[in-house]
Amino acid sequence: MSYGYLGSMKTKPGHRDDVVSILLSGVDGLREHGCDLYVVSVSDTEPDTIWVFESWRSKDAHAASLQLPETKEAIAKAMPMLTGEFSGQETTIVGGLGAQH
Amino acid sequence: MSYGYLGSMKTKPGHRDDVVSILLSGVDGLREHGCDLYVVSVSDTEPDTIWVFESWRSKDAHAASLQLPETKEAIAKAMPMLTGEFSGQETTIVGGLGAQH
Numbered sequence: 001m002s003y004g005y006l007g008s009m010k011t012k013p014g015h016r017d018d019v020v021s022i023l024l025s026g027v028d029g030l031r032e033h034g035c036d037l038y039v040v041s042v043s044d045t046e047p048d049t050i051w052v053f054e055s056w057r058s059k060d061a062h063a064a065s066l067q068l069p070e071t072k073e074a075i076a077k078a079m080p081m082l083t084g085e086f087s088g089q090e091t092t093i094v095g096g097l098g099a100q101h
Numbered sequence: 102m103s104y105g106y107l108g109s110m111k112t113k114p115g116h117r118d119d120v121v122s123i124l125l126s127g128v129d130g131l132r133e134h135g136c137d138l139y140v141v142s143v144s145d146t147e148p149d150t151i152w153v154f155e156s157w158r159s160k161d162a163h164a165a166s167l168q169l170p171e172t173k174e175a176i177a178k179a180m181p182m183l184t185g186e187f188s189g190q191e192t193t194i195v196g197g198l199g200a201q202h
Binding site for chain 1: 124153192193194198
């Protein structure tokens, strides 16, 4: 079954869309590293929050992706625009529409 | 841009997998009602919680789906197994791998 990750992060005011751009810039390369879904979303009701929903072929694939040079570069670029408030939940994806499991 | 919904629900002990089955039973029909993603997940660390990540072509499509007879039937079947603790966050999906936006 696939490894899921439900994450959110807070950005400093006015920087949400910059961080969204950074997150989306690396998306093309994710599939070859074992990622099936990497969905970025925002909300008008919480204008400084970004949600990311991820599905990976394994927990190891997700962990390995964090060590890629391009991931490290993206994190370094985004970090100054984040407040440091994160939430994260690891899950096991059991099925559904659009799910690889 | 797509309408996203990040939801979680708590089940009474021992009923998580029954509720998962109910959620997954209706998945085949969702696409024709405007749903692109409906991903159900669980976690060993919170054994009585179910997470659902949804992407719909519009907020209206999501709202309309809740009025479908098959949805109402599924909700009625699951409700006695739920504790009543829910969380939900509406979002706007801005992009990513596997995202329709």
